[in-house]
Amino acid sequence: MKTRLTLFTAKLVQDSALTVAGLDRESSADHPFTLVNGRPTLVGRGLKGAAVAMAKRCFEPLPRAVSDDIKNGALRRSAWEFADATPIDPPVKPRLRAGVGIRHKTGARAQGVLYDREIVPAGTTWKLELRVDWSVVEDDREAEEAEGILGYVLAQHWSQGRCWLGGDVARGLGWCHLKDLQAYRFDEQSYECWITSGRKELPDALTDLPTAQPTRAWCFRSLDVEISFGEYKPKSDEPAWGLDMLAIGTHDAEGMVQPTGDGIWAKPSWVDPTAPTPDAMLTDRAILMEGPRPLIPGASLRGALRHAFSRAERTAGHSVQDPHPVQGKVGENDPGGQAFGTVSKSSRILIRDARAEADWAAAKLHMHAEDEFSAGSYGSAKRDTVRLLKGTFPIRIVVEGSTLEEVEPLVAIIDQQIALGSLGHLPIGGHKMRGAGWGQWLAKGWCVGDVVVETKKTSLPKSAQDDAVVEAKESSSSEPTQKVKHTTRAPQGFFEVPEVAEVWVEHKHGTMDAAPLTLGAAAKLAKAALGEAALVAWWCDPAIDLSYAPTAPPKTFGLAWSVDEGLPVEEVAFYTKRAVWRAARTVAGAQWVVLREVAPNTGGARPATVVYVPARLHGFQRFSAADTGRGKVLVRQWYRGDEILGFTIEQVEQEER
Numbered sequence: 001m002k003t004r005l006t007l008f009t010a011k012l013v014q015d016s017a018l019t020v021a022g023l024d025r026e027s028s029a030d031h032p033f034t035l036v037n038g039r040p041t042l043v044g045r046g047l048k049g050a051a052v053a054m055a056k057r058c059f060e061p062l063p064r065a066v067s068d069d070i071k072n073g074a075l076r077r078s079a080w081e082f083a084d085a086t087p088i089d090p091p092v093k094p095r096l097r098a099g100v101g102i103r104h105k106t107g108a109r110a111q112g113v114l115y116d117r118e119i120v121p122a123g124t125t126w127k128l129e130l131r132v133d134w135s136v137v138e139d140d141r142e143a144e145e146a147e148g149i150l151g152y153v154l155a156q157h158w159s160q161g162r163c164w165l166g167g168d169v170a171r172g173l174g175w176c177h178l179k180d181l182q183a184y185r186f187d188e189q190s191y192e193c194w195i196t197s198g199r200k201e202l203p204d205a206l207t208d209l210p211t212a213q214p215t216r217a218w219c220f221r222s223l224d225v226e227i228s229f230g231e232y233k234p235k236s237d238e239p240a241w242g243l244d245m246l247a248i249g250t251h252d253a254e255g256m257v258q259p260t261g262d263g264i265w266a267k268p269s270w271v272d273p274t275a276p277t278p279d280a281m282l283t284d285r286a287i288l289m290e291g292p293r294p295l296i297p298g299a300s301l302r303g304a305l306r307h308a309f310s311r312a313e314r315t316a317g318h319s320v321q322d323p324h325p326v327q328g329k330v331g332e333n334d335p336g337g338q339a340f341g342t343v344s345k346s347s348r349i350l351i352r353d354a355r356a357e358a359d360w361a362a363a364k365l366h367m368h369a370e371d372e373f374s375a376g377s378y379g380s381a382k383r384d385t386v387r388l389l390k391g392t393f394p395i396r397i398v399v400e401g402s403t404l405e406e407v408e409p410l411v412a413i414i415d416q417q418i419a420l421g422s423l424g425h426l427p428i429g430g431h432k433m434r435g436a437g438w439g440q441w442l443a444k445g446w447c448v449g450d451v452v453v454e455t456k457k458t459s460l461p462k463s464a465q466d467d468a469v470v471e472a473k474e475s476s477s478s479e480p481t482q483k484v485k486h487t488t489r490a491p492q493g494f495f496e497v498p499e500v501a502e503v504w505v506e507h508k509h510g511t512m513d514a515a516p517l518t519l520g521a522a523a524k525l526a527k528a529a530l531g532e533a534a535l536v537a538w539w540c541d542p543a544i545d546l547s548y549a550p551t552a553p554p555k556t557f558g559l560a561w562s563v564d565e566g567l568p569v570e571e572v573a574f575y576t577k578r579a580v581w582r583a584a585r586t587v588a589g590a591q592w593v594v595l596r597e598v599a600p601n602t603g604g605a606r607p608a609t610v611v612y613v614p615a616r617l618h619g620f621q622r623f624s625a626a627d628t629g630r631g632k633v634l635v636r637q638w639y640r641g642d643e644i645l646g647f648t649i650e651q652v653e654q655e656e657r
Helices: 044-057 142-160 188-196 298-315 335-340 404-422 519-530
Strands: 003-014 078-081 095-102 107-117 124-133 175-187 219-232 242-244 255-258 280-282 293-296 349-351 361-367 383-401 438-447 469-473 480-483 503-510 537-543 569-578 579-586 587-598 607-615 631-640 643-653
Touching: 003 142, 003 188, 044 078, 044 124, 044 142, 095 298, 124 537, 142 175, 188 242, 219 404, 255 361, 293 298, 293 383, 298 335, 298 349, 298 404, 383 404, 383 587, 404 438, 404 469, 519 537, 519 569, 519 579, 519 587, 537 643, 569 643, 579 643, 587 643, 607 643
Parallel strands: none
Antiparallel strands: 003 124, 003 175, 078 124, 095 107, 219 242, 219 383, 219 438, 255 280, 349 383, 361 383, 469 480, 503 587, 503 607, 537 569, 569 579, 579 587, 607 631, 631 643
């Protein structure tokens, strides 16, 4: 039987903390997490955006059945459908994480660059349901291709830890992976059973996950590094020279309470060694924890690398701009911006948060400032602060890009900084000048996960909506070179329409005199404004008015000027082939607007692009909607750039019922 739907299910597991927006709500945080009914939610459009971004890396061009663009003509509905995701029990509560900008010259906090965001901690598991709707495409080959591309992204990238969601991915947040990935195909019968069972009754899972072969090369290089703190022994057979400690601060809201986690804590001599360690202790300055263990944010690691790179470039006589005084808008030729990204161009260097391994140790230290005259304690400068005494942090760095020429210089930059860290000269944290943060970096070697394309020709089948002429030419790199030419035609079964054209559109508006907006009054004004042009169709949204009691349900759609004169309406539109007149009831009274194609260079008119959008009116098998039969409607849209000015109905074809 014909396939109706493909369903992918999986568990999304966070390898680092995650921050996502997408829903405005009141919060004390600068960047609040998306909550729906008090529960953290990954909005489907965000998940889909991440999947499309990964697909674009490996498929060129990306089929219109996956992601469309106005440049291709009439926008099409995507076959990919992503449901919102919620955490799997137990309940998850977002927490705050602070962010700060550090000046290159002083190492102190940059003025005005202190913010916080709500994050969901690492280890949180989310339930994913992703669908490929075969019914929205005319050709099964397109549906199979859309299904295969999604399967490839999920199996070859998201399941391998290259699932990057939300904000600040380059600074360590939003690193995830999939587990328990399954795929199900529904025919019409199994789809109906699935719907009637409340989306619980599934067919047998596919033995082999459907995947497509990539058509574009991409480079992924990953490097695992361990940063260790503790006794500093240049030679293992000699006594320790000292102690490398670490201090990474928390958000101010958590800075006075230090969770003890699962580590070993130094105890004063007067405390019973067998006494249990409390779950938390009071302090003036705590260290950042994620769950039971200390954490080094990816932002702290990235900052250390960028600052060391900038110092080296300045020593070599090159000018490197500090991004904070210019609010991140460094020049395109700035070495630091080219390597670590700018406001307008994302970095290809991604660094994940680092969480301490087991067997770590810490202590709460009592500190003070010394009075220079008396050599005693300076009265108001006594404080408690927490230091990590021992611990190992595994971090991961990924460098990605479309070509080796883009990736290899970035790999060399990372290698230079890691070599500096292996000597103990790449400090991190907030107390670098006070004996903390000078750990040793140990790299384990680069892993190559490049996407290789075997053929120079695209594997994308010809779409029923496009005529694509593809010319592949030889290239010295592994990336395929393609030249695609598009023409715009209506899908099979619809009207043949001309190519996208340029027109001039006139826009006028005003206020109606009558207080109540009725269908009859609107029809008279629309007929006068549209002139002799033949009416294609009209539509209205009736208002709730208990004083109006017709003997039969009013019509809300028609093809002639004969209308229900007294029907009160909230909104109404009258369409001709080249113009539309609309009116709506507002708090300021009834407002009307007319959009009309006019001759070039008409005063008050603007140039626009015409795009045809075939639409369908379906009969419904379920729910409470009335059966409209099956008709065909062609919508004529006017665009200016990516902005839609308006639309009219070009033609309506009625079928016998």
